[in-house]
Structures are given as C-alpha cells and as structure tokens.
Amino acid sequence: MGVADGLRTHANKLMIGGAAVLLAGSVFALGTALTTDGTAAAEADADVLIGQLTETLETAEATLATEHAKLSDTISGADLQRVTEDIVRGRSVLLSLVEPAGSQRSLHDAQLLLDTRYEALTPTSRTLTEFLPTWYDATGTGQGNGAIYELTSFDVDVTQIAGLDYTYVGVARLDRVEDGNANRSEFVLLSFSTNADGDVTAIDAYRASSTTRDAFVAAFADDDQSTSADEPSN
Amino acid sequence: MASTQSEDTVPVSAPEDRRRRFVSAAPDAVVDEQIDTKDPVQTRRKRAIIITSAMGVVSLLCLVAAAGFAGGQGETSEETKAEIFALQEGIQLAEAKTEALPDTAHAERGLMAALASADMVAQLQNDYRSLTPSVAADGGALDEDAAMSTRRNLIPYFAQTEDPAVFTPWYLLASDANVPLGIGIPMSFDSGFEWIAQVPSTINDDGTISVVWLAVQKHSPEGVTPAVLAWARADYDIIRKTFANVEVGTTAMGNRLGQEVEG
Numbered sequence: 001m002g003v004a005d006g007l008r009t010h011a012n013k014l015m016i017g018g019a020a021v022l023l024a025g026s027v028f029a030l031g032t033a034l035t036t037d038g039t040a041a042a043e044a045d046a047d048v049l050i051g052q053l054t055e056t057l058e059t060a061e062a063t064l065a066t067e068h069a070k071l072s073d074t075i076s077g078a079d080l081q082r083v084t085e086d087i088v089r090g091r092s093v094l095l096s097l098v099e100p101a102g103s104q105r106s107l108h109d110a111q112l113l114l115d116t117r118y119e120a121l122t123p124t125s126r127t128l129t130e131f132l133p134t135w136y137d138a139t140g141t142g143q144g145n146g147a148i149y150e151l152t153s154f155d156v157d158v159t160q161i162a163g164l165d166y167t168y169v170g171v172a173r174l175d176r177v178e179d180g181n182a183n184r185s186e187f188v189l190l191s192f193s194t195n196a197d198g199d200v201t202a203i204d205a206y207r208a209s210s211t212t213r214d215a216f217v218a219a220f221a222d223d224d225q226s227t228s229a230d231e232p233s234n
Numbered sequence: 235m236a237s238t239q240s241e242d243t244v245p246v247s248a249p250e251d252r253r254r255r256f257v258s259a260a261p262d263a264v265v266d267e268q269i270d271t272k273d274p275v276q277t278r279r280k281r282a283i284i285i286t287s288a289m290g291v292v293s294l295l296c297l298v299a300a301a302g303f304a305g306g307q308g309e310t311s312e313e314t315k316a317e318i319f320a321l322q323e324g325i326q327l328a329e330a331k332t333e334a335l336p337d338t339a340h341a342e343r344g345l346m347a348a349l350a351s352a353d354m355v356a357q358l359q360n361d362y363r364s365l366t367p368s369v370a371a372d373g374g375a376l377d378e379d380a381a382m383s384t385r386r387n388l389i390p391y392f393a394q395t396e397d398p399a400v401f402t403p404w405y406l407l408a409s410d411a412n413v414p415l416g417i418g419i420p421m422s423f424d425s426g427f428e429w430i431a432q433v434p435s436t437i438n439d440d441g442t443i444s445v446v447w448l449a450v451q452k453h454s455p456e457g458v459t460p461a462v463l464a465w466a467r468a469d470y471d472i473i474r475k476t477f478a479n480v481e482v483g484t485t486a487m488g489n490r491l492g493q494e495v496e497g
Contacts, residue, residue, distance in 0.1 A: 011279070011282070012278055012279060012281075012282035015282050015283065015285075015286040016282055016285055016286055016289075018286070019285070019286040019289035019290055019293070020289060022289065022290065022293045023289045023290075023292055023293045023296070025293070026292070026293035026294075026295075026296035026297045026300070027296050029296065029297060029300040030296045030297075030299050030300040032300070033299075033300040033301075033302075039309060039310070042309055042310050043310055043311070043314065045310075046310045046314045046318065049318060050314070050317060050318060050321065053318065053321035053322060053325065054321060056321075056325050057321055057324045057325045057328065060324075060325050060328035060329050060332070061324075061328045063328070063332055064328045064329075064331050064332045064335075064439055065439070067332055067335050068335060068439040071335060071336070071337075071338065071341055071437065072436050072437065074338045074341075075338060075341050075342050075345065075435065075436075075437065076345075076434075076435035076436050077435075078434075078435060078436040080436075083436070124457055124458055125458075125459075126458060126459060126461060130461075130487065134486050134487075138486075157434065157444040157445075157446055157467065158434040158436050158444075159432035159433075159434055159446050160432060160434060161434060161435055161436070167432075169432065169446045169448070169465070169467075171465075171467070171481075171483070187483070189462065189465055189483070189485060191448075191462070204459060204462065206461070206462055206485035206486065206487065206488075207485065207486045208483050208484070208485060208486065209483070209484045209485060209486050209488065209489030209490075210486075210489070211484065211489060212483035212484050212489070215483075216481075216483065
C-alpha cells in the first residue's frame, strides 16, 4: 500500500520526468546522427577500395615492366634492370659533385676528394677544372655562402650501348634548400658511362647557362599550370 | 396520515427524508463533491498525461529521424577522392601502355627510323653553322632567305605541336663568325663544333625512343675530352615518325662562347 500510494502521489512527476529523459535521449541521438554524418564508415570503405586499387595498379605496372623488359632484351639486349641501377649510380655521382659546395669544403679540397674517389676523374678532367669552379661561383660558395641544393629531378636517357658499356645523358634540376624559391634553381647536364662491373667509367658534368636555367624554370612552371608539351628553350 | 395525529407531533420523517434525500442523493452529490474537491488533482493528472504523450510523440519522431539520417551523409575527404582517382588513372595508363607496346619487328623498324631521323636533324642543324658569319655581321639577325631551305627541311621531322623555335638554329658558336665560307656549301664549313645525335638501342615503355643531340667542340686540348656546348633532347614517336617534347639548352661554357641569334 505504501509504495502504491507513493507512486500514485508522485505519478505525475514520474511520467513527465520519464518522458523528458526519453525526449532528451532522442534529441541527442538525432543531433549526433546529423553532425557526425557517418564519415568514419565512408572512410573505412574508401580504405578498402584504395587497397584493392593499389594492388591492381602494382599488378598492371609489373605486367608492363615485364613486357617492356622482354621487348628491350629482344631488340637490343639492353638490361633494363642495369639501366635502373646505373641511374642510381649517376644520381650518386651528381650529388657527390654538388655536395662539397654545400658543406663549405674548399674548392681545392673538393677537387682532390673527387679525383681520389672516382677513377674516371683526373686532375685535368673538365668536371674538376671547369664544372666545379663554375658550380662554386654560381652557388655563391666562394663568399662563404655554402648553400645546400637538393636534387628535385634527374631525367636520364640511355644514349649508347657499346657491348657491355652503357652511356647516359641526364639533366638534373637542383633547388636551393633554404628558400625553396624557383629563382634559386640550377640545372646540370651530366654525361656518364658504366661498365659491366657497375663502375662509373666516365663523368662529364656541365652547368646549364643561366638563360637556359630561366627558360626551363619557366617552362616547368607552365607545365604545372597546364598540360601542354614542354616548350623548347634556347 | 392518521388524522388522529396531533399537530403537536412534528413529522419525524421530514428531517429523515431530508437526510434520506441527502443520503439518496448522496452518490451524485459525493461524486460532484469529489470532482469539485479533488478537481485540481485530476486536472494535474490529465495535464501530466498530455505532456507525457506529447513528449513521447516527439521522441518517437526524433528517433525515426535519427535513424533516417544516420549513415546517410557519409562523405570521404577530398584527399581520399584524389587518391582513388590517381590510382584509377595509373591503372588505365599502365594497361594502355602494355597494350600499345610495339612488337619486336615494329620496335626494330622504329629504332632504325629514329636513328635516321636523328642523324638528319643533326645534319640540318649543322647546316645552320655556315650562317654564323652573316648572323654575327647583322648583330644577331638571322638571314631568313638563307635559312629558308634548312628550316623547311627540318619541319617534317617534328610534331606539329612543337614551338617554331625548334626549327631555328639551336646553337651557334661565336668563333665561327671568323671562319671563311670556303666554297659556300655548308658541308665544307670548318666550324668549331658539331651536333652529334645519340640514339640508343632501347625503346621506352610508352613506345617512344628518347634521342639526345650534343653540340660538341671539335677541337680540345690534348687529353681533355671535348666540351659539350649545348644539347637537345626529344622523344621519337615510332608511329607518327616525328620528334616531340623537344628541349634545348646551352651549358654555361656554351653560352659564354655562343653567338646569340635573335628570334
């Protein structure tokens, strides 16, 4: 009797209170549904799709590489795997040519260092007697301004296959690290050769003229904005 | 009524009747009274029921709406969309290239054609060297009439989308201005440099052949490799049989020793 009486007495409060709790919960559920908009679920689905597409892409590219290698082997006996490795060697040569300036090493020390390191370079090599001084001047290292340049692109073509000796010509773009400013870019033409043992047997580096540098920077900037073919530059 | 009843006797039934009437009328009266006296309670109860019902209905609507909206606005970020698109494009490109890879016979024919074309272009650019004396004398101006036949011969080797600058001299050496014209034909001009085509025996995975031309000094000190004064690169399309994406540059030394050519 006591409980029943108690319930009866507070029945109104109980009803309204209970309904209010239910209403609050419903409004909260609605608010949550409206604001979180299921992004997490959609992203999870996207991740699965990306995983599948990535796998498909890898397969497609592997197929292309295999077919391409077969063709190359048939028509020229060119070992594409070796070409890939040689390009890595060329990149390393290029970096060791431009790095001393950035690390404030004196020109003379740099020349000695490179002469020792690469058999292909001798004290009379143009790369040491002309390219290095030009590079030091252009990058302002002489004035104690040893700027660091990073290699942002290295476009290499095979130019000759003579027996087991491969020769390449590549155009490298080096951007100054400090300001990341396009006005502080340099282009270097590098010709190099390798033998079957993976040794670099010839190294010829040339700094591109400032005129060419400016034209290339402008052309690449244009390419970024449109998809037109590269403009030739003089 | 018994007339024998005296007038003194008050009819006892009257109050009883009244009472009875009261009593008999009691249920209605009591109910009325109950409504009257307990009215506020009843009203509050009714009010509470109405409020509760209203809240219940609204709650139900909210829950239905919540269920309706949940998961219906799932959106992926822009980066995710871009990533998916890039992957799809990559797949299409790889498949298209594989499909378009030439067979051995076509590839070999293409290489031979590329070699022949590259050599022709080198020869034509070399023909321009004999114009250096006149260019130097005219302060950098190219004699259009003299250049006409070389230009015309160059045009078919390049894709139509190429910039017309591709058909002008790629590089001229200043010291060539002093070279005697000899008997006047380009081939006997003793220039200080020459264009040499480099055609590899490989083909790219998109069916093109990358060709490089180097403008190399003809004379250099003993034991020193001749310097590269300028270079040009292009992709040879074996189907269209033209060069595209031509890129020409001069080295720092080449620029120093070069003869400027206007437009």
